[in-house]
Amino acid sequence: MFAYIVRRLFLMLVTLFGISVIIFVLLRVVPGNIVDILFDAAGFVDPADKANLERELGLSQPIVIQYLNWIGGLLHGDLGYSYVSEKPALQEILPRIPITARLAGLALLFSASIGIPLGVISAVHQGSKLDYALRVVSLSGLSLPSFWLGLLILMASVSLFGTMPIFNPNPRTWFEAFSIYAVPAAAVGFRSAALTMRITRSSMLEILRQDYIRTARAKGASEASVNYHHALKNAVLPVITVIGIEAAFLIGGLIVTETVFNIPGIARFLVEALRWRDYPIVQNLVMFIAVVVVVVNFIVDMLYAAIDPRIRFGD
Template sequence: MYALKRLLVAIPTVIGVSILVFLMIHLIPGDPAQMMLFPRGTEAEIEQLRQELGLNLPIHVQYWNWVTDAIQLDLGTSVQRGVSVTSEVFGRFPATFELAIAAILIAVIVGVPLGVIAAQKRNSWIDYTCITISLMGVSIPVFWLGLMLIFIFAATLGVLPVSGRMPTGASIESVTGLYLIDTLIRGDLGLFWQTIRHLFLPALSLASVPLALVVRVTRSSMIEVLSEDYVRTAKAKGTPYRLVVFKHALRNALIPVITVVGLQVGRLMGGAILTETVFSWPGMGRLLVSSIHARDYPLIQGTVLIFAILFIITNIVVDLLYAYIDPRVKYE
């Protein structure tokens, strides 16, 4: 029942987002058709494009036509590329998804243990080190960190590749669009390792902000939970301290961590724009940047809409995880 309610609440949100995305090109000064064909477009070509995109229709009619097509997964045709926006966006989605999931895994695998250790060693040099790492993570711009990682590991040490998803000249018959899974399906461990090497630097760069947030939230949540009565009771009963921390305390401390992680997954899908540009990663973020440079408004609209919907879906999934993680959370 709760899942149904959350889906119903998400509907007006999606409608509002679609309106904002649609109005985006109409808020830009000038004629969108003229901007898209600038500087080579003739008057006849501009008028033809205006008719093809329906820009000569009333704005409410334009929105209705666009949103009804979008419901049928028809986001129009790219002006510059001449291909379906839907196929172009979803063709790039696996690369962005793979990058975002890798980044969030790094953030969780590294951030949660650091946060737990910092809480246990409160006010020690270990705690201060973790706090410093956290502050650096949220302070350093992602694009600058990406450039520094390229300079250190690719240009200077030469141990990791600088760009792309796979080695130059390598090809794979993709089943899922996720190269790590595809290489495992094929049983090609050599190519699997090369794929990880290409993924590591952009994922590490993208993981800097969520890693810092996970460390901070885990630390503060663990400090609060460790002071609860049931934790003191477990200690008084002689329960091993490690069991108290990881079975009793950590499970309850994970609720705010799950919230942060869930929100960060959605944000990483959009935050990958800078990372994908720096590392030439062929995902949705890089597609959006190239479409902005080309003034390809149908492609911009489609990409931004998909980003927004993915963020909304992620929030719904996070809400549904609450009850599973913490039995105290009950939804009527």
């Protein structure tokens, strides 16, 4: 087990290194940089002033030197300065991380708490009217884009209450915070809940056909014990995988939702930084999302061994 963890940690470092190289190179391959954007917006180009600005920003250096400077600063906790605001990148990014984390966490909680129970109910009542109704709901969740659902929620709020939800980054109470994040979290979590429900239903149906389930019923075990103790416990591994993937996706996949609900999170900030070619912000945000993804995948693998005793990672 120890050897497996060491190997995984090494692979995580290699993956993050590869991502850092890819994002760094791709940003500089894209035509135009922030200097070009600023001078084009001004309507004139003074070659001397443009060269001076590129030199001040370090964009005139070879790309290898730029990468080494960035990685060296990153390892020492120096994320550089934003080209747009001229503030430290860490100062720009840190306040936005809790906002996106709360939104993603609440959406994931909504997904798991709704998707898993409904998936179990749908599988247990296979072929019934309830099963068909739940399958229609799940297909609707997979078919409706989150931004369209968000717009519908905003229009319904205006129609019913005469106003739309206003985001407040500094809620005073837990209830106020929940009310602020609940609507956008439900909009983005509806698709995740539908996917979780479909996976739970499929996994449960496969497990319920196994011989040991029939044996448990033959021994007189109650339906609740068969469904929730024997079946669900063994059907939960694919569900954990999906939840882990969704958790990693939600950190960087909330761009449209944050834009529709005017939420100042990291996903929306990443799009703005890309538009302005704000290299320090983009590079650090992508690396943050990459770290979240690899860490979540690692946690999911560890949960496999904790939940299913049949899984053992060899040394």
